[in-house]
Amino acid sequence: MPASLELSGHRFQVIYRICGTSDEVRARAREICIEQTVEFPEALLPDGDIRNHIVGHIEAITSIGESQHEVAISYAIETSGFELTQLINVIFGNTSMQPGVRVERIVMPETLLQAFPGPRFGCMGVRTYLGVTRRPLLCTALKPMGLSADELANLAYTLALGGIDIIKDDHGLADQPFAPFGERVARCSEAVQRANQMTGLKCVYAPNVSGRGDETLRRAHLARQLGAGALLIAPGLVSFGIMQQLATDEGIGLPILGHPALLGSFAVHPDHGISHYAIFGQLMRLAGADATIFPNYGGRFAFSREACKAIAQAASEPMGCLRPIFPAPAGGMTLERVPEMRTVYGEDVILLIGGGLHTRGPDLLANCREFRRLVEHAL
């Protein structure tokens, strides 16, 4: 009984890199076409649309070196249900359990992309929101964990006074007893607003929002009410679906900084997982992050310069109607590296310096002003 599924005929492609000989790669690619869709013995599939169109299609296999091939597999856009969770499931759900397969990039037609509003602000929107037209944005983090809400607020005040644009929570600040979420967000938001009155600037405080299920949503709304100016969200912890909801919720309406916590497992191994480009670039943007934070090369983490450039590329290159977003390289950055980072990332970048602002010298306010001076200084 051939079923007619009224499919649009539009398909999206996933470019996988697969290890093995040409024959092995072809066999694995065929398995992926089945595994990611019908997950059913091929011989028993009904004739018609399921067999012909729901099962993935191998579009191309290209050798890219010894025992490495790039394989383009296309899927009917309807398999995604036009939802982010299921889209990610089709891209890599069960295949994540197979070694030697890596998602390199995703190519989506307009008919699929239009299901995803993406970033509410994007680069231009964030610039307007913060009143910064051209230069890179300055960002830092409130830490260490263990400080009280008042101590964090004092820190935020100094950082805002020093000319930082975005002051985010360290991603380890949740709702711990030493600085409970509501108290911390109220104090830090107020401190930043007080500093703004002194400086005439538009610094914003971005609390880290996490928690069990819809507690994340509750905290995001609370943050907005308490005067936060942006949100820090780690989709590896709370899910890309929650991030998408926060980005589209009219009652929140704040820029979102995407944090990479826990997502490293996907990208770290060169022969498995999801590439830096796809997970920190494409998926973050698709889910509505206005900036994607990632460890810059040459810092505490082992991301390569090439991987970082790929993230920045995915953040900015054309992607349907989705706004370009800021790359936010971080992870052990120092003031000394600001000129280099501008050369590599250009002006549309958020420079996130955390601990490095404190180690520069004992006067945090002076360090912030030096950071600002460096960034306002023409290259």
Next chain:
Amino acid sequence: MPASLELSGHRFQVIYRICGTSDEVRARAREICIEQTVEFPEALLPDGDIRNHIVGHIEAITSIGESQHEVAISYAIETSGFELTQLINVIFGNTSMQPGVRVERIVMPETLLQAFPGPRFGCMGVRTYLGVTRRPLLCTALKPMGLSADELANLAYTLALGGIDIIKDDHGLADQPFAPFGERVARCSEAVQRANQMTGLKCVYAPNVSGRGDETLRRAHLARQLGAGALLIAPGLVSFGIMQQLATDEGIGLPILGHPALLGSFAVHPDHGISHYAIFGQLMRLAGADATIFPNYGGRFAFSREACKAIAQAASEPMGCLRPIFPAPAGGMTLERVPEMRTVYGEDVILLIGGGLHTRGPDLLANCREFRRLVEHAL
């Protein structure tokens, strides 16, 4: 200014496996103690509780082979904020971006575990709920994707008539146009109940519940209203936090099958990520899954027998007051392997055979009855 944080003194341990020489491992372990907590230059940490107790402690370093060490690091339970998202963040958030570090297991004191209700049913609860006292439970999946709600319901009817205990959606069934969630759940629930009236058995239908943010919660409530008897949840897609909420929500109150989609990336690489034991065993159970589905060794996936046994161990061994849960080995299983699986996993196991039930022969009802006969047959 030494801060007194009124910490309980209770700590949980994460056992990491770290690659490198003894000196490299010690240095990396020290970095993890900082990275997973204060993420701040050590020299600038304030004296007192933050420096002494918030920063992780290296409790032991044990050589376990050439260039491999097991390192036990303890963290103050308060760093977790007693929340699952932040607990996972402390365990592996930023360190996920470092190669050569793998979470082997987590050791939590009662004072931390009691913050997590865990599985609502557990093995015993599910047995009571399904009226099956001793033997392994029989489970299968509705597929392939592309069938209509009516076609899936017809399939469910036959499977229930054949004596299957749990009929789950394939994890790729979301809310696609060919079988929209509400229509599918209504039809399949009704079909299973109709079969139960014929058989006198208590088969349940477990729809796959996903979606953007709190859409997952809405669908779970809808599923309950429409007569679903359990839920299939993939925390890799919707987050462990959402799973925890579904497990504790009094308005839902259904057993939860945890699906491994997307989580493979954590476990597949032997020198990185989170072990099978920790992610498919400990975290699934902590988040409230009543069963953990994983690819059995010797099927379509590359999990080892040892890894599968480790998952089963984590599912059942003592873990504070948390109920033991069912291992549910799957992924290319066949009726022929039932006796072996009973030998390996014992009687407290859910045997999940999907496509294998269809390939056995053309008569699906007969195949189900044979599955049931095999399982009711004493070893």
